[in-house]
Amino acid sequence: MGSTRAKIAVDAMGGDHAPGEIINGAIRATEELDVDILLVGDPEQINPHLERFGSSTHAHLEVVPSEGVIEMTEEPMVGLKRKRKASINVAMDMVKTERAEAVVSAGHSGAGMAAALLRLGRLKGIERPAIGAIFPTQIPNKSVIILDVGAIVDCRAKHLEQFGLMGTVYSKYVLGNNDPKVGLLNIGEESSKGNEAAIRAYQLLEANAQIPFIGNAEGRDVLSGNFDVIVCDGFVGNVVLKFAEAVGEVLLDILKEELPQGLNGQLGTALLKPNLKRIKQRVDHAEHGGGLLLGVDGICIISHGSSQAPSVYNAIRLAKDAVDEQVITRLRSFMAGKMDIHSDSTVSSQPPQG
CATH class of the missing domain: 3.40.718.10 (Isopropylmalate Dehydrogenase)
Incomplete structure (x- = not known):
C-alpha cells in the first residue's frame, strides 16, 4: 500500500524523560518519516526545546496546547475526569475529531488505555x-x-x-x-x-x-x-x-x-x-517503540515510560505503519465478517449484479 504523510498526535508530557526526549524523537520522525507531528503539551515547556533545533525543522510539527498530565501515582479514571485538558485527553480527542490519525504516548499506560476507551470506544465485536x-x-x-x-x-x-x-x-x-x-x-x-x-x-x-x-x-x-x-x-x-x-x-x-x-x-x-x-x-x-493498543476504534501506541528519543521515534514509526496499512479499517471489516483472512478478500454484503 502506498505511503502517505500521516498525522500523529504525540503526548509530549508523558513519560520519565518528557518533554525533552519526546520532542527529540518527534523531530527526528519529521525528518526521516513521512509524518506530520502534533505535539500535545505545555507550550512553555515545549518551545524552549524546539528553539534549539531552529525554525527549519518545524515545517511538519505543530504544538497543540494542553493543561496538566496524568501522574503515574494517580488513579487513571479519576485523573482523566479531573484533568479534562490533560495532554493524553487532548491527544485522544484529536483522533476522535479526525485531526490526527494516531496517538503516541509514553505516559501513564493505564490512563492512556482508559482515555482511548472513553474517547474512541471499542471496536464492535471486541x-x-x-x-x-x-x-x-x-x-x-x-x-x-x-x-x-x-x-x-x-x-x-x-x-x-x-x-x-x-x-x-x-x-x-x-x-x-x-x-x-x-x-x-x-x-x-x-x-x-x-x-x-x-x-x-x-x-x-x-x-x-x-x-x-x-x-x-x-x-x-x-x-x-x-x-x-x-x-x-x-x-x-x-x-x-x-x-x-x-x-x-x-x-x-x-x-x-x-x-x-x-x-x-x-x-x-x-x-x-x-x-x-x-x-x-x-x-x-x-x-x-512500544505496543499497539488493539481493540479500540483508533490507532494508539503505548510506549515505555522510560522512553527516550530512539524509542519515541520508533513508536511514531509503528503508528505510521498502522495508519498506512489501514489497521482499524481492516479490523472493522474483519470483525463485521466482511473480510476473509485466508483469501484476503473483502466479502460484499450486496447481491451480485447481473
Whole structure:
C-alpha cells in the first residue's frame, strides 16, 4: 500500500524523560518519516526545546496546547475526569475529531488505555482491548506479536479468542506474514494443559475458522519464530515483556564486556561494528517503540515510560505503519465478517449484479 504523510498526535508530557526526549524523537520522525507531528503539551515547556533545533525543522510539527498530565501515582479514571485538558485527553480527542490519525504516548499506560476507551470506544465485536508488543525471533527479519502484555490482567477465554483475531490481522497486514500462525501461551503443548480458561481458550481458538491457530506455545517457543502471534492474559504477557527486555539488556552488556580489549581488540571491534549494530536492533526494546493498543476504534501506541528519543521515534514509526496499512479499517471489516483472512478478500454484503 502506498505511503502517505500521516498525522500523529504525540503526548509530549508523558513519560520519565518528557518533554525533552519526546520532542527529540518527534523531530527526528519529521525528518526521516513521512509524518506530520502534533505535539500535545505545555507550550512553555515545549518551545524552549524546539528553539534549539531552529525554525527549519518545524515545517511538519505543530504544538497543540494542553493543561496538566496524568501522574503515574494517580488513579487513571479519576485523573482523566479531573484533568479534562490533560495532554493524553487532548491527544485522544484529536483522533476522535479526525485531526490526527494516531496517538503516541509514553505516559501513564493505564490512563492512556482508559482515555482511548472513553474517547474512541471499542471496536464492535471486541469486549476488551489488548496491548500488542513486537518481539524479535531467532529467525532473521521475522517478528512475533504477543498480546496482551498489560491491558487486561484477568482474561476470559473469549477475550483470548478475540486477541487471536486482532493479532492475526495485525501480523498479516503490518508485519507482512501472509500465512500467520497463532499460538496460545501455555505450560505444555497438549490441548488439556493449563487452567480452565486456557483449556476453554484453546477450544475457541481451534474452532474459529478465521484464526490460523496451530496450538499451544510454551515459554521456549516465544522467540523461536514458529509462531507469528501468541495470545495470553496481560499478567503473563507483561512478565514475558519485562523479562525479554531484561535479557536483551544483559546480552548487550555481556557483548560489551567480552569484546577484546587493547589495540587489537579495538580493531576487531571496528570490524564487528555492523554485526553489533544488527544485534542491538534485534534485541533492544527501544528499537520496537512500544505496543499497539488493539481493540479500540483508533490507532494508539503505548510506549515505555522510560522512553527516550530512539524509542519515541520508533513508536511514531509503528503508528505510521498502522495508519498506512489501514489497521482499524481492516479490523472493522474483519470483525463485521466482511473480510476473509485466508483469501484476503473483502466479502460484499450486496447481491451480485447481473
